[in-house]
Amino acid sequence: DAKTTQPNSMESNEEEPVHLPCNHSTISGTDYIHWYRQLPSQGPEYVIHGLTSNVNNRMASLAIAEDRKSSTLILHRATLRDAAVYYCILSPRTSYGKLTFGQGTILTVHP
């Protein structure tokens, strides 16, 4: 499985934008980039995913580098509820849904 590298932790203030980086230099052409997050004592929750183009949804935006070797999850206005572990995951279409979670980035949001 292609590997992703994320910072162990990041901090933000409420109402400010947050940019969570992910490096995936060994990404292959069929790998989708998925972001999930896990709030304390809960199961993981889907955030967003993309292949080549930038993506937006009601939760976040995903900016994918032109060479696809890195991506950034953007939370436009962080809230206290966004404090969680954020996982960047590569998953090829042929993986039968296998998500390989790394250690993720622990996001702390300060009021």
Next chain:
Amino acid sequence: DTAVSQTPKYLVTQMGNDKSIKCEQNLGHDTMYWYKQDSKKFLKIMFSYNNKELIINETVPNRFSPKSPDKAHLNLHINSLELGDSAVYFCASSGGVTDTQYFGPGTRLTVL
């Protein structure tokens, strides 16, 4: 209504016992999964079923046996429980094997 539910939420048992964790999804999904999150918080996939057929079977001791009686249910039976089985077990489902996965709230298993 909870989309993916698991029972029990907590399970405390002695070494050597046999236990089951149940998972149900009401999303009409075809694919269901079991993941294990250990004490270091790493999440690893264990099994995946698509239309009641096993499609992912990671390197898991054969003491763990998933059973899918129908598309909406995927149960996990564990024989001869060991201390190292203590973890949080998450069930998930997706519409298809490439679709977004929806996770249950987890079952915290403690083996004494």
